[in-house]
Amino acid sequence: MATTTAAQRRAQAKSEFDAFLAVCPSRQLLERLSDKWVGLVLCALGGGSFPSRAGERGESRSMRYSELLRQIAGVSPKMLTQTLRSLERDGLVTRSVVATVPVTVSYELTDLGLSLHVTMRTLKAWAETHVTDVLERRTAYDEQSG
Amino acid sequence: MATTTAAQRRAQAKSEFDAFLAVCPSRQLLERLSDKWVGLVLCALGGGSFPSRAGERGESRSMRYSELLRQIAGVSPKMLTQTLRSLERDGLVTRSVVATVPVTVSYELTDLGLSLHVTMRTLKAWAETHVTDVLERRTAYDEQSG
DNA sequence: CAGGATCCCGCTAGATACTG
């Protein structure tokens, strides 16, 4: 074990993973993060639709399944479950079941998920802030070449 | 021009768009940004595979089509063209044609694209940095419930 | 060199119905 530690440390520091390479695991991870619903789920669990104190303090929010289903408009139960499962598998969210009647299931970001949440929130905010610019550019482009 | 400036400023500041709503244009934009290739193209045009001086200084890099095709391993000509066209249409990149023989085409980030590039680079870096953690969590999850 | 056009397969993701 000690034989690989030094090499691994260096690897971490240098980050020898490169998402530009098709075979690199980080490429696959980036593709998973570039999912239709992943970003929205992470943003929801991070605390509301616009910057909340919780999100900025680096806290997560515990949300019920049905709560997520409501907040993320348009997502089907199937896709929400599928997305949550993959995020749980990757260690980004935790799933807690409380045996009430009927059963209560809640989800929360892990520390790892929280570290990604910041970026996802920024991405969502970028879209909301610059959508007007983009739509303008789009119509200009279409008029000119269409 | 001056007539809409004030209103636009307020809209910008309040950001009345919400990507959690299925009908909101920002939702569609976020979905477009959550594309398999968009992030990588933006990162490539931002300047190299790991943090370069250019990227941090907020500069863009002019790249040829074939250059992009090489750097973003695994992308097909079709998808690269399709991605670049959509980014050009949305005002995130510019396309310049120089009439050499054979023709030379280069792409570059606009200011708008540059502002998004920062976040995309962060996302890519996150994947490269935390991929080991994720893979560990993944095998742990599979062993436990497989 | 930088694509455009076309074919076609596979998987995604929505709709619907059912359950512990």
Added chain:
DNA sequence: CAGTATCTAGCGGGATCCTG
């Protein structure tokens, strides 16, 4: 409430061939 199961249409995206 919190999912699961099944079916299917649609389209994303790769392969291949062609061009200014």
